[in-house]
Amino acid sequence: MAQGSGRVDDPQPAAAQRPVRFRLFLPSILLLTLVVLWSAAWFWIRDRAAREMDAWLAAEAAAGRTWTCADRSITGYPFRLELRCASLAFTRSDGRFTLGPLTALVQVYQPRHGLLQVAGPFHVEQGELVADANWTALQGSFHGAADGFVRASLTADGIKGSVRGGEPGPVDFSAGHLEFHARPTPARFASDGAVDVSLRVEKTGLPLIDPLVGNADPADLALDATLTRAAGLRTGRVAQELDEWRRDGGALEIALLSLAKGDRRIQARGTLGIDEEHRPAGQLDVRAAGLEALIGQVMGQRFGADRGAMIGNLVGQLLGGGRRSPNPAEPEAKGDPALKLLPPLRLADGRLLLGPIPLPNVRLLPLY
Numbered sequence: 001m002a003q004g005s006g007r008v009d010d011p012q013p014a015a016a017q018r019p020v021r022f023r024l025f026l027p028s029i030l031l032l033t034l035v036v037l038w039s040a041a042w043f044w045i046r047d048r049a050a051r052e053m054d055a056w057l058a059a060e061a062a063a064g065r066t067w068t069c070a071d072r073s074i075t076g077y078p079f080r081l082e083l084r085c086a087s088l089a090f091t092r093s094d095g096r097f098t099l100g101p102l103t104a105l106v107q108v109y110q111p112r113h114g115l116l117q118v119a120g121p122f123h124v125e126q127g128e129l130v131a132d133a134n135w136t137a138l139q140g141s142f143h144g145a146a147d148g149f150v151r152a153s154l155t156a157d158g159i160k161g162s163v164r165g166g167e168p169g170p171v172d173f174s175a176g177h178l179e180f181h182a183r184p185t186p187a188r189f190a191s192d193g194a195v196d197v198s199l200r201v202e203k204t205g206l207p208l209i210d211p212l213v214g215n216a217d218p219a220d221l222a223l224d225a226t227l228t229r230a231a232g233l234r235t236g237r238v239a240q241e242l243d244e245w246r247r248d249g250g251a252l253e254i255a256l257l258s259l260a261k262g263d264r265r266i267q268a269r270g271t272l273g274i275d276e277e278h279r280p281a282g283q284l285d286v287r288a289a290g291l292e293a294l295i296g297q298v299m300g301q302r303f304g305a306d307r308g309a310m311i312g313n314l315v316g317q318l319l320g321g322g323r324r325s326p327n328p329a330e331p332e333a334k335g336d337p338a339l340k341l342l343p344p345l346r347l348a349d350g351r352l353l354l355g356p357i358p359l360p361n362v363r364l365l366p367l368y
Helices: 014-062 207-213 238-247 291-303 305-320
Strands: 066-069 073-075 080-085 088-092 095-099 102-107 110-118 122-126 129-134 137-145 148-164 171-184 195-204 219-227 252-261 264-274 280-289 345-348 351-354
Touching: 014 066, 014 073, 014 080, 171 207, 238 264, 252 280, 264 345
Parallel strands: none
Antiparallel strands: 066 088, 073 080, 080 102, 088 095, 095 122, 102 110, 110 137, 122 129, 129 148, 137 148, 148 171, 171 195, 195 219, 219 252, 252 264, 264 280, 280 345, 345 351
């Protein structure tokens, strides 16, 4: 009888151990493969974006519009494409502008949603006009679509600037907060290229109009409007683009324009466009609070302070005595009885008329 003092081992064959080890490393192998493929795809997308950007810049330059992105870089790996410019400059035959550092980014998995951050200063030259502005923060966003866009927005804080080179001289301005939003007008974008716009500007300072209005309080501005034929506007020369827009029947349909400056408040609705002499034209239905002082201030420039104040008081009494909206279905200034209806404000033949009375010392100049 055979004797044995130890345990007899029966090791697994090497061929049976290899599949077990392979299964242990399979998740790591798949993850590494995915990282390599994603990295290759990201660099391919980045290179394609750079090529398309170069092609667009070349096409713009061929059309007489030169864009310069200083120290351009595209980063953002692994999930974003982030374009950075140390500064941005734009030049064409009728003007130019420059901006400070700019960052634009999109998510790789959401390429039609772009975000923008821009730092000042901003400098623009358009003909004889020169403007400079700066801000504490400026951000924008854009939601694109296959046939246009879904929404575009811009917000800015701490704006200060000035415009020089025109009459009546340098114009300083400031704003605490600005918001601008635009979207295609439902059921009208495809037919007439209409775009809804909304603008809000808070704590605006414009010293030029303080003497006319009669106080130096900061103003709040709100605009809700529809810009027709907006889809045809491009980045061509301003005069050419505006004239093509005018010939195409473009107009600014104002649903609400509101300006509040101290105890002076104005609301307006109507339609504005450009006449054949390239001047603003149209008509606005206007309501105002503190209208006696406003009208007295304006008429005083033509008839003298005493007679202007008398006319203002007389008009205020007449309008405040119960003149209401000509449309009974429309509530007066959204239920605000302090806002009284004024005669229509008309922009015609280069003049600004309140009812039949031309406003003194006001002349509408060509826009281009």
